[in-house]
Amino acid sequence: MSRSASWTDVRLRAAWARSDWAAVFREYRRAAGISQLKLGELVDMPQPHVSSIENGRRQITSADVIARIMRGLQVPEELGGVARNNEELAEWAPSPELRERIAHAHTTGHTDIRTADWIGRVLAEHRRAEDNVGGRDLWPVVRSQLDTVTRLIPGTSGPTADRLLVLAGEHAHWLSWVAAEHGRYGPALAWLDLAHGWAADAGHDDLSSWVMRVRSYYSLTHGDPARALRTAETARRPSSLSPAALSVATHTAAMAAAAVGERDQARRLADEAFELALRAPEAEERPDWLYWLDPVRARLHHADAAYAMRDWRTAADGFREALPSLAEYPRDHAYYEARLEDARQRV
Template structure:
């Protein structure tokens, strides 16, 4: 595996973003299967200094040393603009809109860069549960810069493809902002995601962005708005949605209906969502950002709707049978464990 390929790893990228040199060295060496001696050869340092860095007994204070890491470890170009994440700027900058406004110009672009960034974003989605979104924030922002810088020199299908990739990044940034209690930036990022998806003709992503907005509204205690937005997410353009994209919109509508005590309606929507989701049981049948919607998650969503409808015994049964298969997802496991315990207490 080449040095560049190693940089698809989310934890390695998070260590770079935070300038956590001990973690970066350990993670790189583990992924590459190399010794401290070999690592030192790659970056032009002796083994003793590498050892002190890895144990936290030495610090990197020279930009020359940083440059050696960049060159010797074959760091991807989009990481060059990553700054230390101690001061996160949450709001989307104006220049992103300017770059996207110039799409469909005549020109050429490097699709290999877009392919690479798309792959890495998929890795970040999976890594976020382990390392946290805040740690990966500077990396994803730098990637979004790389994507939007390609758009002015793109045209036709290439520009549309980049619009989708930009929208996926904006959605991720919105989600992390929301988790960090940054409500305003979260809404700004999801609006960008929706607009870019519509501009690029990507119905599934446009629907997903509206579904996320509905989720935000429900979390903020506004089920009327959440239901309206979730229902609108099913009808975003002339093209039909994929089964998985429609399934998550319908499930969100079911949750909002349950919050409004419209339980029969919620049940009907939940059954519809389940049937739609089970039409796309394999990851390749779903949009990339819905990689998680496998049959296990479909079961958990059904249990979640039962919980929202106060069908405590049914909810508890669904959570209980699914939890053993969630061991590798610490955050989700804790969430559904708490729901299970509450449902059992109420049953």
């Protein structure tokens, strides 16, 4: 793997965001498949110094050393500001690869769509890693990527502009989700507003629906199920939704209906959401943010709706059946395992 390509690795980017130099060196060597000796050659350090840094015996505080590391490891410039000062993320500049394409856009009015695709792939890796790495560490990285995307948009039009608007919306709703997880609900709603606006500008019904679904979830978790149900029904409204997008919106509506005591409606919606999920195409053909919606998740959603309806036996059976396939998602596994144990005790 090339030096620049190594920086698509999520664990490496998260280590850089934390300014954890021991982890940066270890994760870079893992991603690039190189030795301490080779890493030392890249950053102009003897191998014993690299070893001392990785073991925590030597600290990095010099701006000159940090600059040498950035050059030697070809750190993307959108990450440069992260390590220098997390409070100045708005001041960072795009990476050399992105800058070249931005310059092309300023000249011709057409940004290379490969830029959007590349950032989209990196965001997809962040989504998959969040359950293990945690959103807090990845927050400055994703925020930097969003800044890059929004700087690209003014020089584009047509399908390329729409692609970038959707990508910006994906970043914004991810930031909203992480903010909400850390109790910052004002910023979480503000990020959702941005995401919804960008999705609407791009004419992307699936993303618009997903954002409304997330808003419904926030209302439900904050004790307002009636508002959550109205919002979820709005998320289900566009007639052009993909089966995957319609499934998650319908599942959220089922959860809200159960919370307001409409068990028959909740059961009907839960069954509909399950059938829609089973009709969803393979991951590469689903919306990027719904990569996780496979038959296992469909079964867990159905069981979760049963739990919300206090149908403890159905819930326990569903959780028990699906949980073994969720080992790669420790936080979600812990959530559903707790549900299973509670349902078992109530049967």
